[in-house]
Amino acid sequence: MAGSSHVYQAPRGTRDFLPEDMAVRLHIEQAWRTAAVTHGFLEIEGPTFEHLELYTSKSGPGIVSELFSFKRSGGETEFALRPEFTPTLARMAAAQGRGLPVPTRWFSMPWHYRAERPQRGRLREFRQFNVDVIGDASPAADAETIAVALAALARLGLTADDVQVRISHRAVVNRMLNDLGVADDRITAAQDLLDKRDRIEPDAFAAKATELGLDPDAVTRLAAMGGEAVPASTDPATLSEVWSVPAETLTELVELREELEARGLLEFCRWDISIVRGLAYYTGAVWEIHETSGNERAIAGGGRYDNLVESFGGPSLPACGFGMGDVVLELVLRDRSLIEQGADLLPRPDAFVLSMTDENDSAVVPMLSRLRAAGLHARTTGKSTRNLGKLLKDANKCRARHAVILGEEFADGSVTVKDLDSAEQSTVAVDELVDRLGGG
Amino acid sequence: MAGSSHVYQAPRGTRDFLPEDMAVRLHIEQAWRTAAVTHGFLEIEGPTFEHLELYTSKSGPGIVSELFSFKRSGGETEFALRPEFTPTLARMAAAQGRGLPVPTRWFSMPWHYRAERPQRGRLREFRQFNVDVIGDASPAADAETIAVALAALARLGLTADDVQVRISHRAVVNRMLNDLGVADDRITAAQDLLDKRDRIEPDAFAAKATELGLDPDAVTRLAAMGGEAVPASTDPATLSEVWSVPAETLTELVELREELEARGLLEFCRWDISIVRGLAYYTGAVWEIHETSGNERAIAGGGRYDNLVESFGGPSLPACGFGMGDVVLELVLRDRSLIEQGADLLPRPDAFVLSMTDENDSAVVPMLSRLRAAGLHARTTGKSTRNLGKLLKDANKCRARHAVILGEEFADGSVTVKDLDSAEQSTVAVDELVDRLGGG
The missing domain is CATH 3.40.50.800 (Anticodon-binding domain)
Known part of the structure; x- marks a missing residue:
């Protein structure tokens, strides 16, 4: 030992959980597990690390730069610490092949890792609640996953005054990108850029948008894309003009609205086409849960990924789901004084x-x-x-x-x-x- | 993607937990948590990876070859996936300094990793129950940790017919090694060799023992060291002659016997000087739990490590504890038909x-x-x-x-x-x- 004192600290971006910290985390995990189990989801878990290619092949440019990767000493195979759960889930579902019950409702709540610079709400090691429905193409499945997310938050004391679900759809976003002049083979890169819009400088944004083949007017329109969120009580069919997209891109959102209403969730939801999600594999409705003040990052994010299971060698099975990390959630709960002292949770x-x-x-x-x-x-x-x-x-x-x-x-x-x-x-x-x- | 099918499988030595597998794991974890909580232990957790030096500096040669280590892309710091919990625990205790309540009773049950060739009972990724008492030098503390281990096993249906605690003491082992001619600076290497005794070829054992400076007669005696286990109802004070060690090396075992008796645990225990434990930091009583048939590896292992917290920059605090992995335990439970079908545990x-x-x-x-x-x-x-x-x-x-x-x-x-x-x-x-x- 070099006598260097950093060894005596947790690595940057990770946490030591003393008993009172752990009690808070277990309180959050209990809310997650109860919400998922009451909704009929079954708990699963996969390895903490996977073959590196599992992530590089499907998740797109947003994820690759964020991986902790390694080989075993003397080994050839490259592994990476899990940055998100969906590839593991899709791999596990694919491995079951035709034996997988349809629909399958699975959840998990393991550790995830991102090799980024740690920031408020974004650590290198975080706990994430993952909830997915596989083998159900109907918007009822999307609504069920949203219901689980909101049930978990309700158990922690968060109401429609505290959190909003902002819902978008890849078909709408992609159509708008096409109309701005983005070619089909650049749609994924454009989604990634849109997702980062609020986190990069305007000049850098404009430069990257120009690289995607957009003219200056289209760059300006891309930067402003989305506009105001609309209450989910609004029938999405009426948004065809507002968003300048054909009515057929809105069919699933119309059905999703009915499913949210049947679950009493409309008051939590907004149609918000500024939501994009950075991951390449989404194919349909995508959504994020934000706290209403706008002071913190997204609490949860998810959507529909109908091609992923098949792309891992499984049967063609539609799927949708979300992830909810513990870091932002705990900040939101503390902001609103909704967490007891850890000592009272022991x-x-x-x-x-x-x-x-x-x-x-x-x-x-x-x-x-x-x-x-x-x-x-x-x-x-x-x-x-x-x-x-x-x-x-x-x-x-x-x-x-x-x-x-x-x-x-x-x-x-x-x-x-x-x-x-x-x-x-x-x-x-x-x-x-x-x-x-x-x-x- | 190269189209290579291995990507669609969990990495070698790791596991996918489908709902029924997960139900079995949660059943085991519930037994662990309940045993620890009922005994007044508080749950903690540390990072999945630590600075590499945390392990290379203190755990000895047994651990270093088993590490998965990595750097962040572009980073300088070397990290390693946690192979055992004790260094993290000692680091966390040291960081509390004088603010740590004495005694502190902590447990955890996170993932651990070993970069070895996977074998029956030994995977690259495993769940481990860790239970420790810090700041209590008395054999009562050792007995409390043994009580938690046996309480967890009792909750899973294992009785004194199924499992035995085999207890040794570093002072006795070290005295015996000294008497064989092992110099003080080679005691750690000799302990490591003794611990591996059953897992390496006799020729390799003899070669390594000779390297430690032993003559052929001493090599033979080292290979046979330990002999028969003795029921714990035997007063350890009477073992001075059997083991050819001075009575003062047996003081703690005499007290430990009383503490085990007060807890009704004597029938589970044996004095067994063949137990060594591979980790360098142990200082006193060391023990393992084995199933009685001898068909599986140790279910749990632990002991006293009175210098570790101080060696990480903390106050001088005695400590003891154990680890119990999920892999061997599940094999033992299945061997004895003590696990229900996973479906019945959902x-x-x-x-x-x-x-x-x-x-x-x-x-x-x-x-x-x-x-x-x-x-x-x-x-x-x-x-x-x-x-x-x-x-x-x-x-x-x-x-x-x-x-x-x-x-x-x-x-x-x-x-x-x-x-x-x-x-x-x-x-x-x-x-x-x-x-x-x-x-x-």
């Missing part, structure tokens, strides 16, 4: 066992073992005092539900149980203690 | 909603939304038939608890609820449905 002990006499000291460990074997969360003090007030302070500090006090009555097979929420106190036979504390 | 829907009339079809999605918003797991069918028998078959296939049938009575604000376990059926007002299904 698991509460059911029993805090205390010996009040020398004879009972040796009974504490067997008592703890007995309670724990019954599934109860049981702790004791490290202090040697017999001052009950001080000991109960210890018990309250870790938010124990009950103090189990081994006093004189222990010789007769009983303990004193003090409910630390209500302060009620009673004598309980040792044989009935597990029942009394809710174990079993 | 979450059960609370409600399977079915429309029996054309008028009610449009009510299914709003009903699902309502039940899900109340925290209930609700699904419906993809089939268009009105044949109730076929539809209930669908409901039973996913092990739904109740069918919620929207028939003629729905016009009057009621549905039919069929309990699919008991086959009991009743009419329930829509307003009372959530309560009836156990949501809220």
Whole structure:
């Protein structure tokens, strides 16, 4: 060791989760998992790293520069840490071939990695909730994934005042790009540029747009493309003129509106053609969830990718889904004071066992073992005092539900149980203690 | 893409977790988490990759050849995927300095990585349960970590007939190595060799032992070191002669025996000086859990590492802990038929909603939304038939608890609820449905 102090820190853009940080993350993950499970999605997971080509081949220029890649010492194969889950999901679905139930509803919530410069809301290592429907081409499937995303946010306290779903469609965007003079073989590059629009300088944007073959007037129109978002209560069929696109590009959005309405989600949604998404594989509706103030990055993003499973050697199966990272979400929750102190999210002990006499000291460990074997969360003090007030302070500090006090009555097979929420106190036979504390 | 089919597979030594595989893993993780939480341990997590030096500096020769290491494109810093958790834990504890509560009881259960040739029980990517006590030098702390390991295994159905804890002590092993003629500066290398004893050829073992300065007689004695395991009911103080070591090297084992007895764990334990552990940082008691048949690798391994936190720039804090991987554990559980079919571990829907009339079809999605918003797991069918028998078959296939049938009575604000376990059926007002299904 060179004695360099950086070794003693987490790598830049990664996080150490101390217990209170971890409690916050588990709180978020619990909301994710419950939202997905209640909607009938099944949890899956894939490897943390995949063959590098899995990403370079399908995700487009937006992803390749962001990969952590490596070989095994002495090995030839190139791997990359997972930057997004969709290629793994499509690979797993393709591997099932015709055996995959249709539709398949899968979710996952593993780590992802991006080798970018860390910024607010964007770290090198982040947790991401991924929710996908495979084998269902109907806008009902898109609406189901949006419903899961909003259900997870609702569980965390976010309402339609806090978050908006901004929905666009690749058919509309591509038609508009064509009309601006972007050739079909440059559509992917133009989407990527549009997606980065707010993050690069106007001059750089104009230069790149010119490279795509656009004249100065078209560059200006590209920079302004999208305009105002429209409430989702507006029938998309009426937007043909506003967006200058043929009515047939809007068919799926019309159906999607009905599906969102049936789920009571219209108030959360906007039609917003400025949403593009940077990934090359999207084919239909694309959407992002933003908090309403505009102070943070997108909370979630997703869309329809009907060709990806087939492109990985699987059957031709339409699919759609989204990803929601933990980093922006936690910032939004903190901005709005919707996260408790981590300490208040830690698991509460059911029993805090205390010996009040020398004879009972040796009974504490067997008592703890007995309670724990019954599934109860049981702790004791490290202090040697017999001052009950001080000991109960210890018990309250870790938010124990009950103090189990081994006093004189222990010789007769009983303990004193003090409910630390209500302060009620009673004598309980040792044989009935597990029942009394809710174990079993 | 070169069209190479390997891209469509998970990298060698990693796994795809389809829903039923994932259900088994979540079942194991639930046992881990419950065992740790009930024993008063708090969950933490660190980065998936660390600075490479964090591992090369402290873990010894056993770990370095097993690392996946990489740099960021254009970056200088070398990182490595986490092969074990202890260095991260020691780094995190050191960073808290004097602010760390003493004792601190932490656990984690993240992914780990080893760049070895995959073998039975040993993959390149595996999940590992890590449990540690920091700031407690007493053998009670060692016993607590052993208790957590055994509690997790007990939750998965493993008894003292299935698993044994084999306990050794670095002071005893090192004294025996000294007596064989191993110099102090070669003790670490000798420990590493002893740990690999069963995995390398006798000739290679002898060659390496000779390199450590041992004469042929000592090489033979090193190969045989350890001998028979002794039941932990045996007082370690009586083993001074058996192992030819001074009584003072056995003090901690004598205390550890008392602590194991207080926890009712003696029947699980053996004194077994053949246990060495490959990592250089251990300083005291070391132990492994093996299944009794000897057919699989160690299920868990750990020990005391009293100098590690200080060596990472923290205060001088004794510590001990263990790791338990998911791969061997799952093999052991399957060997003993202790794992249910994954399908039986998937979450059960609370409600399977079915429309029996054309008028009610449009009510299914709003009903699902309502039940899900109340925290209930609700699904419906993809089939268009009105044949109730076929539809209930669908409901039973996913092990739904109740069918919620929207028939003629729905016009009057009621549905039919069929309990699919008991086959009991009743009419329930829509307003009372959530309560009836156990949501809220």
